[in-house]
């Protein structure tokens with residue numbers, strides 16, 4: 725979410741009423757708290773950063789959660805390095821559109837995989853190459869990548885190994901599919917647990933620490949990328965608060981380009 729600080733608690737030192745901020749409504753695990761379909765939210769200061777000038781509140785609101793997921797997984801799990809070859813599977817969605825831009829900002833060569841209608845947009849975000857998943861299975865191409873970010877979470881690790889360099893890393897991001905695209909009973913959970921079980925024994929899987937990354941630092945870094953023009957949020961549609969059910973139906977259909985935004 726993004727907005728104006730209306731009032732602050734007695735221990736708040738980083739922000740003052742009137743500040744323009746963006747961030748998340750929770751600091752720890754997503755399923756414990758959170759939610760921002762509201763005109764007012766009560767948030768911990770360390771989940772926020774000052775909104776960069778030149779970015780609208782709508783654009784800023786598009787960044788925190790997806791940006792956090794993209795940045796944490798590229799940086800901490802994927803250990804992205806300049807010059808690396810990075811493949812982003814699901815590059816045209818909420819997390820993917822941010823991951824493509826951040827990977828470019830880190831100096832990687834980026835290949836984005838998504839469906840036909842999203843490829844031009846993925847290219848416009850800076851992807852060096854795009855692959856249409858409806859036409860081609862990139863794991864059969866004979867090309868190898870240093871990092872595969874599996875946001876769509878439809879890939880098997882054994883398939884991805886063919887497309888990884890010997891020192892490459894496979895990072896599974898998607899933990900579930902919702903709505904019309906959520907056809908599997910347990911979503912991505914069996915896949916996720918398999919990866920967790922294999923990770924201590926396989927060098928191409930990151931060590932999963934389950935530690936909660938520092939949200940304050942990640943928000944500050946996302947603000948820097950926005951400020952520097954290295955990250956431009958992609959907004960598919962904007963809905964007023966009164967139309968949240970309609971917005972959710974659209975999101976659940978699973979074909980949004982980038983993010984959808986709720987405005988007060």
Ligand SMILES: NC(=O)c1ccc[n+]([C@@H]2O[C@H](COP(=O)([O-])OP(=O)(O)OC[C@H]3O[C@@H](n4cnc5c(N)ncnc54)[C@H](OP(=O)(O)O)[C@@H]3O)[C@@H](O)[C@H]2O)c1
Nearest residue numbers: 789790814816817818819820839857876878898899900979
């Ligand atoms: N968004 C967040 O803030 C957030 C936070 C935490 C975790 N996650 C997890 O991250 C995952 C993705 O979230 P998201 O918000 O980015 O979803 P999204 O906006 O629906 O994006 C997913 C993208 O993957 C594409 N896709 C579908 N099937 C594919 C395939 N077989 N191969 C390659 N690409 C494919 C979709 O394109 P088409 O369907 O149009 O073809 C879409 O562009 C979910 O599992 C979600 O639970 C998201």
